Amino acid sequence: MIEVDVQHRLGSFDLKAQFVSEGRVTALFGRSGSGKTSLVSIIGGLIHPNRARISLDGEVIVDTEHNVFVPMHRRRVGYVFQEGRLFPHLTVRQNLLYGWWFTPAAQRFGQFAQIIALLGIGHLLDRRPGSLSGGEKQRVAIGRALLAAPRLLLMDEPLASLDEARKAEILPYLERLYDETKVPIIYVSHSVPEVARLATTLVVMTEGRVVAIGPTADVMARLDVIPFSNPVEAGAVLEAEILKHDERFGLTALSLCEGQLWVPRLNGHVPGTKVRVHIRASDVMLSTRAPEGLSALNVLRGVVTELGPRCGPILDLRLDCGGQAILARLTQRSVESLKLAPGTPVYAVIKTVGFDRQTLGAASRQANGADTTAIPI
Amino acid sequence: MLTLTPEEQAAVELSLRVSVWATLTSLPPGLFVAMLLSRGKFWGKSILNGIVFLPLVLPPVVTGYLLLVLFGRRGLLGAFLADNLGIVFAFRWTGAALACAVMGFPLLVRAIKLSIDSIDRGLEDAAGTLGANSAWVFVTVTLPLILPGIIAGTILSFARAMGEFGATITFVSNIPGETQTLPSAIYTFTQVPGGDLAAIRLTVIAIAVSMSALLASEAIGYVVGRRIGVEG
Numbered sequence: 001m002i003e004v005d006v007q008h009r010l011g012s013f014d015l016k017a018q019f020v021s022e023g024r025v026t027a028l029f030g031r032s033g034s035g036k037t038s039l040v041s042i043i044g045g046l047i048h049p050n051r052a053r054i055s056l057d058g059e060v061i062v063d064t065e066h067n068v069f070v071p072m073h074r075r076r077v078g079y080v081f082q083e084g085r086l087f088p089h090l091t092v093r094q095n096l097l098y099g100w101w102f103t104p105a106a107q108r109f110g111q112f113a114q115i116i117a118l119l120g121i122g123h124l125l126d127r128r129p130g131s132l133s134g135g136e137k138q139r140v141a142i143g144r145a146l147l148a149a150p151r152l153l154l155m156d157e158p159l160a161s162l163d164e165a166r167k168a169e170i171l172p173y174l175e176r177l178y179d180e181t182k183v184p185i186i187y188v189s190h191s192v193p194e195v196a197r198l199a200t201t202l203v204v205m206t207e208g209r210v211v212a213i214g215p216t217a218d219v220m221a222r223l224d225v226i227p228f229s230n231p232v233e234a235g236a237v238l239e240a241e242i243l244k245h246d247e248r249f250g251l252t253a254l255s256l257c258e259g260q261l262w263v264p265r266l267n268g269h270v271p272g273t274k275v276r277v278h279i280r281a282s283d284v285m286l287s288t289r290a291p292e293g294l295s296a297l298n299v300l301r302g303v304v305t306e307l308g309p310r311c312g313p314i315l316d317l318r319l320d321c322g323g324q325a326i327l328a329r330l331t332q333r334s335v336e337s338l339k340l341a342p343g344t345p346v347y348a349v350i351k352t353v354g355f356d357r358q359t360l361g362a363a364s365r366q367a368n369g370a371d372t373t374a375i376p377i
Numbered sequence: 378m379l380t381l382t383p384e385e386q387a388a389v390e391l392s393l394r395v396s397v398w399a400t401l402t403s404l405p406p407g408l409f410v411a412m413l414l415s416r417g418k419f420w421g422k423s424i425l426n427g428i429v430f431l432p433l434v435l436p437p438v439v440t441g442y443l444l445l446v447l448f449g450r451r452g453l454l455g456a457f458l459a460d461n462l463g464i465v466f467a468f469r470w471t472g473a474a475l476a477c478a479v480m481g482f483p484l485l486v487r488a489i490k491l492s493i494d495s496i497d498r499g500l501e502d503a504a505g506t507l508g509a510n511s512a513w514v515f516v517t518v519t520l521p522l523i524l525p526g527i528i529a530g531t532i533l534s535f536a537r538a539m540g541e542f543g544a545t546i547t548f549v550s551n552i553p554g555e556t557q558t559l560p561s562a563i564y565t566f567t568q569v570p571g572g573d574l575a576a577i578r579l580t581v582i583a584i585a586v587s588m589s590a591l592l593a594s595e596a597i598g599y600v601v602g603r604r605i606g607v608e609g
Contacts, residue, residue: 072505079506089521102508148507
């Protein structure tokens with residue numbers, strides 16, 4: 001468990017953040033300039049805060065009131081930087097073993113071979129960082145941080161400097177990270193799909209303040225949080241179960257909200273596997289009557305529960321579909337012509353093509369069942 | 378014509394000895410001052426900066442004279458060092474080494490300081506989060522990364538020492554076998570009738586030594602640069 005209460009002034013920027021998380025993967029989420037990076041730098045010990053109290057599993061690492069400031073090299077908090085920051089004068093192997101070497105034998109955990117295998121970097125060991133691709137560098141940086149046996153792993157936008165293909169290459173490794181190492185993670189990001197896929201707890205920040213905190217699905221379903229995230233990507237995060245595969249059309253059926261959702265075939269996963277689905281609000285249409293003659297495959301029944309604030313011509317709505325929340329984005333005009341209000345029964349139409357591979361992730365971190373596995377995307 | 382007279386040979390040997398000593402002894406303080414000037418935040422930093430770089434802009438004769446005043450037999454520091462530690466600079470080869478060290482110091486500090494300035498400090502932070510304290514960070518990250526600067530500074534300072542003339546001759550005079558370095562010897566030979574051949578021989582040697590130093594610095598810089606990934 002991590003408890004953070006920080007007050008710090010950086011020029012004209014005022015950081016005043018407080019949160020407690022027991023989550024396995026806690027995402028600090030917000031637009032650039034919201035203070036996320038400053039906050040993790042303080043947790044990591046890179047910045048000496050004006051006033052703060054931070055504790056890790058009950059052990060106080062910073063308490064300005066009592067003059068406690070554990071220096072970063074004794075904090076055992078791993079840090080994966082946005083740009084990797086591998087040592088250019090050392091080989092990949094020497095980079096990986098750097099922190100390992102400074103860790104007392106009794107505190108070490110995880111075998112070198114195991115972490116190499118987890119991150120798929122065995123073939124890079126004798127190379128130098130200069131010759132690695134961006135994705136490879138980040139995997140080595142993660143391995144290096146893990147081999148220093150951290151009690152907490154901070155990841156500051158580790159994918160931000162990578163292109164989409166490299167992101168897709170690393171995400172599966174990140175998904176498995178907690179399950180295989182049991183090191184809690186604080187993950188800084190401004191990307192909705194990344195957070196939807198990885199985080200168990202979401203801390204939403206804006207202008208140096210925490211505006212929302214809670215389980216990822218709950219926070220993502222809140223209409224009042226959308227303005228602070230990325231409105232284009234905003235949408236509900238839901239848990240679904242694989243029902244069956246359709247070989248002829250290359251589709252997979254998921255059970256969701258007492259209905260079915262067809263998505264492009266998820267290879268290599270047996271029915272019963274739990275997955276996490278991110279449905280963008282902008283991919284959801286609403287109808288007050290059962291739609292017919294529609295090309296969209298996915299129609300879920302639900303009830304409008306909340307109308308968000310109007311933002312230009314559009315507004316966001318929350319629906320309850322069999323106990324799970326779905327967000328939809330409509331124009332004000334449609335809302336009025338359909339006479340939508342809390343309590344109105346509706347049909348939510350979700351386009352199958354609205355699911356890109358990024359928005360589908362394994363839910364193994366949330367599911368309790370032992371039979372869940374990660375989906376290679 | 379290529380065989381050296383004992384006097385010429387003594388000058389070459391003396392110059393090499395003086396330069397090696399001047400360079401090696403100024404390296405640790407040079408590294409320290411470069412760190413201080415690059416990273417330190419303290420009152421009087423620009424004054425320290427001025428003092429370090431002064432020999433670069435002062436006439437060498439002035440530097441030599443100041444050394445004579447300070448480190449001569451009756452100089453402020455010279456008397457103290459001679460009485461308490463038995464170290465004498467005046468009219469000894471050690472004095473020549475001191476003069477060369479002082480003259481080369483700005484070049485050494487400047488090269489090292491530039492490479493410290495250009496280090497990505499994020500790498501040092503990264504080492505800190507991995508458990509290295511500041512001493513280990515310096516040895517395992519900072520030092521290897523500024524190695525090209527240290528080598529460049531060392532070579533420059535060595536070359537400067539090989540060519541130092543004004544401050545040396547002012548401070549410790551021109552005593553054959555004791556303080557007559559290569560440049561002093563060349564100067565002496567040009568002043569006596571029939572000394573041209575000796576002067577030319579020593580000039581060839583001076584060019585050879587300086588050229589080798591430059592080539593060595595290129596070669597070492599290339600190897601080190603490749604090791605730390607600067608060029609690849």
